[in-house]
Every structure is written in C-alpha cells, then in structure tokens.
Amino acid sequence: MTQTPHHTDxxxxxxxxxxxxxxxxxxxxxxxAMDGLITKRKDAFEGWDLExxxxxxxxxxxxxxxxxxxxxxxxxxxxxxxxxxVHWAIDGDEACRIIRDICVARNAxxxxxxxxxxxxxxxxxxxxxDHDIEALESDLGEYIVQLAGETPSHIIMPAIHKNTGExxxxxxEKTGTDLSSDVEYLTASARxxxxxxxxxxxxxxxxxxxxxxxTGTLCLVExxxxxxxxxxxxxxxxxxxGIEKVVGKxxxxxxxxxxxxxxxxxxxxxxxxxxxxxxxxxxxxxxPEEVHLVLVxxxxxxxxxxxxxxxTLRCIRCGACMNHCPVYTRVGGHTYGTTYPGPIGKIxxxxxxxxxxxxxxxxxxxxxxxxxxxxxxxxPIPDLLVRLRQExxxxxxxxxxxxxxxxxxxxxxxxxxxxxxxxxxxxxxxxRLGTKVASRLRRLQPGNLGGWTRYRTAPKLAARTLHxxxxxxxx
Amino acid sequence: xxxxxxxxQRLSERSGGKxxxxxxxFSVLERPSSSVTERVEQFQKIIESVHGEVHRxxxxxxxxxxxxxxxxxxxxxxxxxxxxxxxxxxRDSGRDDLPELLIYDEPVTSWQAHLFNEVDASITSxxxxxxxxxxxxxxxxxxxxxxxxxxPPIHIAVLEASGLYTTFHEAMRVQxxxxxxxTNALLISGPSKTxxxxxxxxxxxxxxxxxxxxxxx
Numbered sequence: 001m002t003q004t005p006h007h008t009d010x011x012x013x014x015x016x017x018x019x020x021x022x023x024x025x026x027x028x029x030x031x032x033a034m035d036g037l038i039t040k041r042k043d044a045f046e047g048w049d050l051e052x053x054x055x056x057x058x059x060x061x062x063x064x065x066x067x068x069x070x071x072x073x074x075x076x077x078x079x080x081x082x083x084x085x086v087h088w089a090i091d092g093d094e095a096c097r098i099i100r101d102i103c104v105a106r107n108a109x110x111x112x113x114x115x116x117x118x119x120x121x122x123x124x125x126x127x128x129x130d131h132d133i134e135a136l137e138s139d140l141g142e143y144i145v146q147l148a149g150e151t152p153s154h155i156i157m158p159a160i161h162k163n164t165g166e167x168x169x170x171x172x173e174k175t176g177t178d179l180s181s182d183v184e185y186l187t188a189s190a191r192x193x194x195x196x197x198x199x200x201x202x203x204x205x206x207x208x209x210x211x212x213x214x215t216g217t218l219c220l221v222e223x224x225x226x227x228x229x230x231x232x233x234x235x236x237x238x239x240x241x242g243i244e245k246v247v248g249k250x251x252x253x254x255x256x257x258x259x260x261x262x263x264x265x266x267x268x269x270x271x272x273x274x275x276x277x278x279x280x281x282x283x284x285x286x287x288p289e290e291v292h293l294v295l296v297x298x299x300x301x302x303x304x305x306x307x308x309x310x311x312t313l314r315c316i317r318c319g320a321c322m323n324h325c326p327v328y329t330r331v332g333g334h335t336y337g338t339t340y341p342g343p344i345g346k347i348x349x350x351x352x353x354x355x356x357x358x359x360x361x362x363x364x365x366x367x368x369x370x371x372x373x374x375x376x377x378x379x380p381i382p383d384l385l386v387r388l389r390q391e392x393x394x395x396x397x398x399x400x401x402x403x404x405x406x407x408x409x410x411x412x413x414x415x416x417x418x419x420x421x422x423x424x425x426x427x428x429x430x431x432r433l434g435t436k437v438a439s440r441l442r443r444l445q446p447g448n449l450g451g452w453t454r455y456r457t458a459p460k461l462a463a464r465t466l467h468x469x470x471x472x473x474x475x
Numbered sequence: 476x477x478x479x480x481x482x483x484q485r486l487s488e489r490s491g492g493k494x495x496x497x498x499x500x501f502s503v504l505e506r507p508s509s510s511v512t513e514r515v516e517q518f519q520k521i522i523e524s525v526h527g528e529v530h531r532x533x534x535x536x537x538x539x540x541x542x543x544x545x546x547x548x549x550x551x552x553x554x555x556x557x558x559x560x561x562x563x564x565x566r567d568s569g570r571d572d573l574p575e576l577l578i579y580d581e582p583v584t585s586w587q588a589h590l591f592n593e594v595d596a597s598i599t600s601x602x603x604x605x606x607x608x609x610x611x612x613x614x615x616x617x618x619x620x621x622x623x624x625x626x627p628p629i630h631i632a633v634l635e636a637s638g639l640y641t642t643f644h645e646a647m648r649v650q651x652x653x654x655x656x657x658t659n660a661l662l663i664s665g666p667s668k669t670x671x672x673x674x675x676x677x678x679x680x681x682x683x684x685x686x687x688x689x690x691x692x
Contacts, residue, residue, distance in 0.1 A: 029673075032674070052502075053503050062494070068486050072483065090481060140669045140680055144672075167673070183675040191681060194681065195681075199591060215653055215655075217656050223667070223668050224668070224680045225625055225680065225682025228682065229682075232659075250652055254643045255501070255503070268607070268608045269610055269662065271664055271667060280658060284658065285579060285581065286622045287620075301485040304485070304489060305490045310491070
C-alpha cells in the first residue's frame with residue numbers, strides 16, 4: 001500500500017501558492033466545491049435562530065475548557081468503569097508509540113482507520129509503516145488520498161482537490177478498476193476493496209468528535225459507515241483524540257452535532273452518529289473485545305495557557321472557515337503544507353510547529369472576516385490572525401509575545417527602519433527637517449519598494465509637507 | 476512524572492488563571508409541541524430527502540408490506556431478531572412469501588464471511604426516532620447486534636409512530652440517556668452515503684445501500 005508522505009515544508013507557502021493560483025484545474029475543483037458548500041450551509045440553518053445556537057455552541061465549548069482538567073479526569077474514570085483503557089500522550093510520537101505497543105501486544109499486523117485528523121497531525125500511518133504494521137484508510141476520501149500518496153487537502157473532504165477523472169485514473173492505476181467516470185461504479189469498487197480489509201484487520205483506529213465526561217461516551221460523526229465498521233468489526237478499537245474534545249454533559253452533544261453537520265456540509269445530520277461507551281459485553285455477539293482511548297496533548301496544553309489563543313481549542317473541526325475563505329478557495333489545502341489548512345490551520349498550526357516555521361500562515365489571509373462570521377462556535381479567527389501577525393514580527397519588550405518562534409519575520413533592515421522612524425517622530429525638529437528634505441528630494445524616490453510595489457503603485461511624496469501647508473494657511 | 480500527570484498539572488496550573496464558565500441556554504433547541512401525525516410527516520419528508528424510504532403501516536399490515544418490499548428487491552434472506560416481538564411475529568406469521576429467515580445467534584467471528592457476503596437484508600427494532608433530522612435511534616443488543624444494521628445491503632427498521640420525538644435533545648432527555656449508556660448507541664439517518672468523489676452523492680459506500688423504515692401507526 002502506498003504510504004502517506006511526511007508533510008511538505010510549511011515555509012514554502014509562497015511558491016506553492018503561486019503554483020496553485022496558476023493551475024486552473026486546482027482552482028476549478030476548489031471553487032466548484034466551496035461555492036456549493038456555502039449555499040448548502042446557508043439553507044441548512046434556515047428557520048433556526050443561528051446566533052442563539054452559535055452562542056450555545058460557543059458557551060458549551062468555553063465551559064468545557066474552563067473545566068478541562070476535571071473533565072479529563074472524569075472522562076478517564078467513567079471510561080475505565082465502562083471497561084475502556086485510557087492512555088495519555090504528551091506529543092504525537094508518544095501517541096504513536098502507545099498505538100504501536102497496543103498492536104504489538106495483540107500481535108496485530110493490519111490496522112484499518114476511520115477518519116481522524118489528530119492521527120494526520122502525528123503522522124501515524126508513516127510511523128506504523130516504519131514498524132511493519134499496515135495502516136489503511138477506509139473513509140473514501142482518505143482512501144483516495146492515501147492511494148495517491150498525498151495528505152488530505154480539506155479536513156472534511158480530504159480528496160476535494162481531485163476531480164472524477166483524476167480519481168478514476170488513480171484507482172485504475174493502483175487498484176485495477178476500469179477507467180470510468182461513473183461515480184457509483186468507483187464507489188462500489190472501493191466498497192468491495194475495503195470490505196475485505198474490514199473483515200481481516202486486526203485493529204481499528206478512529207478519531208473522536210466529542211468525548212462526553214458525564215457518561216464516558218465517545219461520539220463519532222460520519223456518513224459512510226466506515227467509522228462504524230472500523231469501531232465494530234476488528235477485535236480491538238483504538239480511539240485517538242486531542243485533549244480539547246471533551247464536553248461535560250451528554251446533552252451538550254445535541255447542539256454541537258446540530259452545528260457541526262450543518263456548518264460542514266449543510267446536512268441536518270450525518271447518516272451515522274455513533275456513540276461508543278465501552279467494549280462488547282460477554283453476552284454481546286459483535287463489537288471489539290478491547291477499546292482504548294489515546295488522549296493527545298501535542299501542544300494543546302501550551303495553547304491553553306494564553307487567554308486569547310485558548311479560543312482555538314473551541315474548534316469542532318467543521319471546516320466551514322475553509323469553505324468560506326477566499327484564500328483557501330483559490331490556493332487549496334495543500335498549499336499551506338500543514339495538517340489543518342485554511343483559517344483554523346492558520347491560527348492552530350503556529351502553536352504546534354512554532355512561528356519560525358509557520359511564519360507565513362497568519363499572513364495568508366485577506367482579513368475579510370468570513371471565517372469568524374461562519375464559525376459555529378464563534379472563534380474570533382480574524383483577531384487571532386492579527387495577534388499572530390504581530391507576534392511574528394515581535395521585538396517589543398513592553399509586550400512580550402507568547403508563541404514559540406515569535407519575531408521570526410522580523411528583519412534587521414525593517415527593525416532598523418522602524419527604530420529610526422520612532423526616533424525621528426519623538427523629535428519635532430528632526431521630524432520637520434526630515435520631512436522637508438524628503439519632499440524636496442521626491443524625484444529621487446525609488447519606484448521599487450519591495451513587497452509593496454509588487455502589486456501596487458508606489459505612493460508619491462507631496463511637493464510640500466503638511467506642516468508647511470498648514471503654516472501657509474494660517475498666515 | 477508520567478505524561479498524564481504532566482498534562483493535568485499544566486492544565487490545572489494555567490498561567491492565565493481560572494477561566495470563566497458561561498451559562499448555557501438550551502432553549503434554542505426547544506420546539507413547539509406537535510401531533511404524532513405532524514412528527515411522522517416531518518420525519519418522512521426529511522429522511523426521504525436523503526434517500527431513505529418510509530412505508531406507513533398498521534400492526535396488521537406491516538408483515539404483508541414487508542413481504543412485498545423484499546420480493547420487489549429479490550431478497551433471498553432476511554436477518555431477524557430472535558427474541559424481539561418483530562422476529563417472533565415474522566416466524567409465527569406462517570407466510571410462504573417471505574424469504575429465508577436468519578437469526579444472529581452466535582458471535583460474529585464464526586459467521587462473519589457469511590454475514591458480509593450472503594445476507595441480503597435485515598430487520599431491526601428502534602428505540603424511537605427524531606422528526607427534525609429524520610433519524611432512527613438504535614441501541615444494539617445481544618438480540619439485535621451492531622452489525623445487523625450495518626452490513627446487509629438493505630436495512631429495514633421498524634418505528635412506532637408514538638416513539639417519534641421532535642429533537643435529539645428531547646429524545647435523550649425523555650429517555651434519560653445520561654443515567655446509563657449502552658456499549659453502543661446510534662442515530663441512523665438514511666442509507667450509507669459519500670460525496671467524496673467530486674461532491675457527487677453515491678449511496679451504499681460501506682453500509683446499507685437502502686434504508687427502509689416501516690412506521691407503525
């Protein structure tokens with residue numbers, strides 16, 4: 001099986017963006033998909049008091065975060081009582097090791113996976129592959145992306161960057177299906193290929209949408225049934241989740257589910273809402289004998305320390321911010337080079353990888369505000385983008401920054417220019433003389449001002465300074 | 476310190492201090508009261524919009540209707556619950572126009588290949604439904620195991636009209652789910668589907684291709 005590649009270099013955002021913008025196929029595939037999703041989302045909320053529902057969603061998430069350590073302990077206790085084994089991982093590597101150890105203890109050689117973004121984050125498939133355990137994605141989109149040796153380009157629709165023709169060719173080449181543009185035929189072929197795998201897999205690995213502390217319940221949202229297969233057919237099920245996905249009460253999942261599916265794909269609800277509270281009981285005839293939950297931190301407890309950045313942990317992973325982002329729609333998900341692309345990726349990833357690597361992410365935005373307007377849990381994404389932009393050029397000792405790698409975008413020349421600027425502005429005589437000299441020498445002003453003039457005309461200095469003109473007027 | 480303690484300590488000793496806990500107002504989920512007929516109509520409309528099929532039946536008519544549905548699809552067999560009244564009624568009906576009736580009475584490992592490859596249809600009960608989203612509530616049991624509603628290409632669910640709630644929130648509150656959850660609880664809202672290939676809808680990708688609901692009024 002094709003292995004999932006390591007993520008591409010995040011720092012190469014600009015060359016990739018230029019290439020994507022120049023590729024009409026990429027632009028067409030994304031444009032078509034995102035336009036449709038925007039309309040579907042709007043229709044799905046018709047008749048709802050959307051603002052009140054968003055407030056409720058945001059408050060449920062904030063309340064859960066306020067109680068996070070207690071809820072995690074309660075979740076662990078409840079799940080343990082239900083017979084689920086709970087593991088904690090400080091980072092992706094530790095989470096990978098925990099999963100491998102469970103596989104080794106069961107002598108497992110094959111893993112079937114349901115969709116899970118946190119396992120993309122920790123590059124689990126790659127890790128298992130390196131340790132002679134085959135990991136196969138079973139969500140159709142993820143399966144296609146894995147066949148292509150790529151990473152998902154959208155968190156809800158992983159293969160959205162490909163059109164039917166490309167997928168047909170890929171499946172033909174990798175699995176021997178006929179070349180056909182009949183989506184039903186391609187889907188049926190994948191069903192056939194994956195059914196064998198479900199039956200024979202030793203372990204099933206899934207993500208988690210919501211983990212309920214009150215009852216010890218893991219909730220999974222999906223349409224295909226692959227999530228149910230993954231968590232039911234193999235004898236061992238390992239669920240993996242970020243520590244922020246916990247909610248306090250069972251009733252909390254009702255409004256969050258309503259927001260999630262409508263925001264993501266414009267569905268009232270997905271085909272399956274799967275709630276798992278334990279392994280099979282002795283009298284039950286199917287379901288896994290063993291259920292594990294791996295709680296992954298991987299930078300989340302650092303984000304948790306900052307009052308403002310903490311808001312990113314509210315995210316319920318619906319992808320609506322991507323669907324509505326003019327930048328994402330034009331460049332596509334792979335351009336970002338990060339596990340989570342689009343607006344949420346731009347505020348989440350700088351924490352996980354540091355601003356030195358992720359320095360371009362907060363600037364890949366027009367700050368139009370669409371992402372903040374559609375976010376079902378009201379994450380102030382534009383405000384956070386501004387905050388991170390500030391941090392990326394931070395050199396201010398009065399307002400020390402918090403994100404790892406802050407100041408990565410601060411250049412020596414730029415820093416000197418601003419230092420000179422503030423020196424001059426604090427001295428009225430120097431300021432008046434300086435602006436007067438500059439206006440007299442305006443013909444010498446260079447036409448090329450770096451990044452500014454790449455897409456704009458350079459501003460021209462006036463013939464006389466404002467001070468001079470005001471003086472004339474008062475005479 | 477192990478990872479668990481490190482994580483919990485970092486969260487408990489947050490440098491920003493204690494966080495504010497906002498009030499959560501669930502009233503946005505409340506709906507005006509409606510009659511059973513209105514709920515059935517809403518349920519039918521929504522589930523049909525996602526390719527589900529609804530047949531409105533009476534306690535007397537559902538078996539003949541089921542028989543017609545199965546023969547129109549050429550189903551060779553039907554997986555039924557052994558103990559539930561649905562299964563008993565089918566076995567006791569004495570009809571010769573029903574396909575072969577199968578019972579899921581041993582662990583799946585002993586007959587997995589047969590279940591995956593040879594079973595054409597299954598019928599299960601439900602714990603009610605949700606009108607607003609066109610959803611069925613299933614709590615699999617030893618009598619009706621989890622894979623019954625997932626593996627066969629046709630899943631038929633029996634829903635008592637009186638068991639229809641307006642919202643999910645109402646259903647879990649009235650049935651008091653928080654007092655004890657089963658190992659697996661499900662909402663099923665249509666046949667298995669995907670739009671992963673260029674947003675084109677295709678049904679039956681991993682689970683049933685058809686979801687047929689017999690609403691008993």
